[in-house]
Amino acid sequence: MRKLVMAEKDSLQLVTHHNHCGIAEALQFFGDRWSLLIIRNVLMGIDRFDALQEDLQISRNILTKRLNALESDGFLLKTPVKEGSKRHRYAPTEKSLAxxxxxxxxxxxxxxxxxxxxxxxxxxxxxxxxxxxxxxxxxxxxxxxxxxxxxxx
Amino acid sequence: MRKLVMAEKDSLQLVTHHNHCGIAEALQFFGDRWSLLIIRNVLMGIDRFDALQEDLQISRNILTKRLNALESDGFLLKTPVKEGSKRHRYAPTEKSLAxxxxxxxxxxxxxxxxxxxxxxxxxxxxxxxxxxxxxxxxxxxxxxxxxxxxxxx
Structure with missing residues (x-):
């Protein structure tokens, strides 16, 4: 580990404080440890429920909840593996790729x-x-x- | 809100999967909704306990826990406001500025x-x-x- 050095003062300058904070906004979606790892995996092509569950070693229950939230928040699209297939994969959206x-x-x-x-x-x-x-x-x-x-x- | 468009396939290419994931590592420290907001505030100069508590509207209990964890993980340094003072502020380290x-x-x-x-x-x-x-x-x-x-x- 590197030695911890105090950062220079005034390293970031606050101007005003009346807009919506983009950091808080982003954390609202993935300030839960799992969501960003799920998005990471889907972006890399680990895009089926079982593969996600195995890779993340996460309970099926929590994974289901997180996937549903990510889908309804527009980060993932649930699409059939092939047309007409009952099996599906999760595809990233431009919002998650961003x-x-x-x-x-x-x-x-x-x-x-x-x-x-x-x-x-x-x-x-x-x-x-x-x-x-x-x-x-x-x-x-x-x-x-x-x-x-x-x-x- | 923008229309959600599926991202192009293979937008990120996975090569191997045997290193430690930096995303998981980072989330270990601030995958809890509060830590990154505390770091944000300290970087901007909101650096006293009471000011942090007021700005974040967080329970004193949770704030204490998070500050202690951030201090022991090397993100913050607790320093006296003036030499010899009993009052203190939290200063960012190079690790948190990064x-x-x-x-x-x-x-x-x-x-x-x-x-x-x-x-x-x-x-x-x-x-x-x-x-x-x-x-x-x-x-x-x-x-x-x-x-x-x-x-x-």
Missing amino acids: LAPVLIAMIEWSQHWGDTSKSWSSVVDAKTGQAVKTKIVNQDGEEVTTSQMKINL | LAPVLIAMIEWSQHWGDTSKSWSSVVDAKTGQAVKTKIVNQDGEEVTTSQMKINL
Whole structure:
């Protein structure tokens, strides 16, 4: 583990506090430990009930509840495996695919801050096999560091 | 709300599945709805117990538990307000500041996918006041789309 250093003061600047917080909004959907892992799996093609249950080692009861909630909240679409089939798979929507930057940022964070004795998952450019990186940029594409940002909450 | 469209197939490609998943790791720390909101507040300078309690409308009991866990997991440092003071504040560490891309990606996601009738929080470049954007880039700084990525889980 790295040594813990206090972050610089004023690293994020709060401007106002009267908008709806997007962090709270996002957590409302997946602030429960399982939902984001289910979305991760469906995005990767682990998209049947039994496969999800086996991979996540989650009770069938909880998995059913979470899948129903994710479906009614528009993150997943339940579709027949083939036309007319009774078996189905869960397909990601554009709304859940749009969570990829959140998932990638989490993977990146764990590579830096997780237990360094473990081998961590990584996201790579399929073409080159090299790791990708999250970058925060302004409208001109220039990188913005956290100390240069303001949050309008 | 936008129309829900099924995401393209193979939008994320799974390669292997024998590393520790950084998403699961990250969720272990803040897959509980409150921890990430506490970190958000401390990053923004809402850093005293009472101010956190008031802002989050959380029971003192739960807040105490979450703060203790975040402190022992190295996300927060409890420091006296002034030298020798009995009153204290919670300061972010580099480990929690490194979560900024996760928080920003969540804010960005909510702007696109949250209820469009609401006014959502945003993150802006302090210099220009314009919104910042999360970009996934390869080693050469070129943007990589989700369909060009592979996850090594």
